[in-house]
Amino acid sequence: MLFQLKFKRVWRPVVKFTRHPSLSQTLAYSVQLNICTMTRALALQTVCVHCGSFFSTSTSQQFCCAGCEFVYGLITASGLDHYYKLKDDSPPLCPLPVVSSTANYDYCDDLVYQKTLSSDGRKLRFYIEGLNCTACLWLLEKLPKFCPDAEFARVDMSTSIIEVTRVANGSFAEIARTLNRFGYRPHPLSETDNSAKLQTRERRQDLVRIGIAGALTGNIMILAVSLYGGATGELASEFRWLSAELAAPVLSYCAWPFYRSALSAIRAKHLNLDVPIVVAILAGILMSCWNLITSIEHVYFDSLSMLVFLLLSSRLILRTIQNQQLRSTHLENELLLGEVRRITLSGTAEVVSSLALAVDDKIKIDVDRIIPVDGYVVSGEGTISAAVLTGESLPLSVRVGDYVEAGSQVLSGDWTLEVKNLPAQTRLAQILRDTETSSREKSNFIHFADRIASWFVVLVFLSALAVIGYFWETDMVEGASRALTLLIVTCPCVFGIAIPLSMSLAIRNAAKQGIIIKNGDSIERLWDTQTIVLDKTGTLTTGAMDAVCVAKTKDCDFSYALGLEQNQTHPVARAISRYLKDLGVAAQLFNDVRPLASGGVSGEMNGHSYVLRPVSNRSDSHTEALMITTAGMSETQKPYVNHNILQSDIGFFKNDQLVAKFALGDKLREESAPLISWIRRQGFDVAMVSGDRDRVVQACAQYIGLQRSEIYSEVIPEDKAKFIRSLGQGTVMIGDGVNDAMALAAADVGIAVCGSLDVSLRVADIYLTRNHLRLIPQLLSIARFTKGAIVRNLVFSACFNFISGTFAILGLMTPLWAAVLMPLSSITIVLSTVWTGNKIAKASVTL
């Protein structure tokens, strides 16, 4: 439609200028023809009606995938079309592409499980993936409308949590399934989880502290203005007493977190930022009280409460931004809790939670589910993907007697597993435990700011003591006044406000671009980046098995191939039919599709026989002939050139004659090669570590431009972590999957890419929410900008503190001036930080 409009705009003037009617017609016709062929060649980009993503099609298809079409049907059938009107304004990345998971969430209805989650059994909270915009909010809060089991739903967008109340006897499993059907993947959250409750409590308390500090400081300032303005006599002394009374709660209750932190720092024989702040506050209180009692004019309650208020606010902002990031409390559920079908003694299957299993139980697991236990296959056969655990990109076939490890995903087949290790004893669980230990060790990082602050604090204290010592004999009051001036004016606001603010702005800017940084530490650690280590499967590649036609004859008709494959469940068949559907091929329906004993399928139509079966790689003679025709293939093949080709191809035969050949593999991301060259340009070392087979890893390395010495293949998860540790300081690991989890935790900075398994999200410091490696240079540039801002602020602050400190020591400045100058310097620093923050937000990096 859109295209037609554009087309008209283009060719109308052409018609105008050609006077001769028949000539203009011919011209128009030829233009149209050209455009038609062009369109076919470029595979016109269309916008999916449901998810708004672009996709190529040559037909008038409206949806990018069957999932989107299904959800669109669901939404319109429930009379909720309004969703699409609301969605018009939202960012294009808004709803998730539909996760075609067959998860049935039956464990949500498990009574034992429910008890651990919900206090009254009526409400359950889910962490929702894909909740992004107003339209999502609208749709999800309409849940009772299309899910009769739900009575009420409330969404919290800041944490991506939906709280659902079920109707009496309603099923949480059904609610979870409904959410999943709509493309929002739910993760049940534990309500008895104390950390979440504590966090809410803490946040409320912080807010109250700031509220009180702000309100009272405002009032104290009003009183202070009249004092500075020259109020004298009885009224002035009243005002001083009143400001003391108002400041009391600010300097006690509101400033309590500083006292507590300073006290614990002193106990640990360590100096942190709060120590000088607390000393300045206490000294200020003492001097002000002394002056108040002896009726000397200067009291400093205004500047002290202002200081407390500013510090509290900046810290709350920082914490709020950090807490908004992904909370990892729900992550265990996904892996260790799943439902399985247990075969009872009578031979029937019952659905149970994986926690209810015992050793030697016989279980079946549905296709697409993650296997929660280790065990042996006792009957049947099928395929699994061990990509999560080993990084192996091809499906593995399993048959009776094979040992299957927890964490593998069932791809096809109907088979029974005998449980050997319960979820908690599996190798996967062991990896998770090790990973957690090493990520705890990492948090002992000493902040850059803290390191400098300690020196700064010692210096200021020594100077203040020296000043007091100098005046000890002669003029005690003058000495104390100068020391206090020094303490107030050199208040380390650059450490207390500017550095946390820079960090929080960096975190927020990163989040806007789809990078979730769990804490500011990782930004600091990114400054020391020396080596970037990448995983292959799922990081440099898309992680899903894809098929691509590498060669075909001219008269090959794919519609027969699609007809053969479209109803097959084997992962290879699914990959091929997905690829053909993307090309816009319409299927020819076969009456009878027969599986071949050697693998593959065959069918007959109109007297011709069609076969799809594995063929040996490149070497066979048919290929030579086919490759010649490939050379002339159209542009549409280009994006697939980067395909890494594996050892077995699938051949498509017509009457025993090879007419097309499909390669299977894990497609490399388009941005992988540019990323590698970008890393090289930045002067970092690069390495690729994969658990996949050497052959595949090498082929992959060749395409993206890595040297033989930079790739490590067939590495088990434990060795990945060892390798990372052996690299020493400044190692950044980028990966996904459980097989990278240990390495992510071991690295100085672990970055998990979109689509990673929850385990890696839990241990990674940084998580990319958009499926594009472009975010990695973006992230490094944010880190660099932030460092620049911090260094600039430090230099400014050092100059300011040196000059003003000298003035204070020489007695050229009164405590009043110090109280005025200090906030001014803070404001300068804050403005400079915010300015840099805005610059970062605008900066974009291209690969």
Place this chain on the structure above:
Amino acid sequence: MNIVYFLLPLALFLGLSFLGAFVYFSWRGQFDDLDTPAHRILLDDDEQVKIINAKSNMKGSTT
């Protein structure tokens, strides 16, 4: 200037009562979620519209 002795406590009383309200509502969880209400306000809720209409009709009938 004696008016100050009346106005000052009054101003403080007003300020402190608002502060009290803020503290009370903070503990009640009013400020826990600052993102969602901003979005929710944009949505027309048909049920709510109906209730408001019903209420205004009732008011109309009683007066």
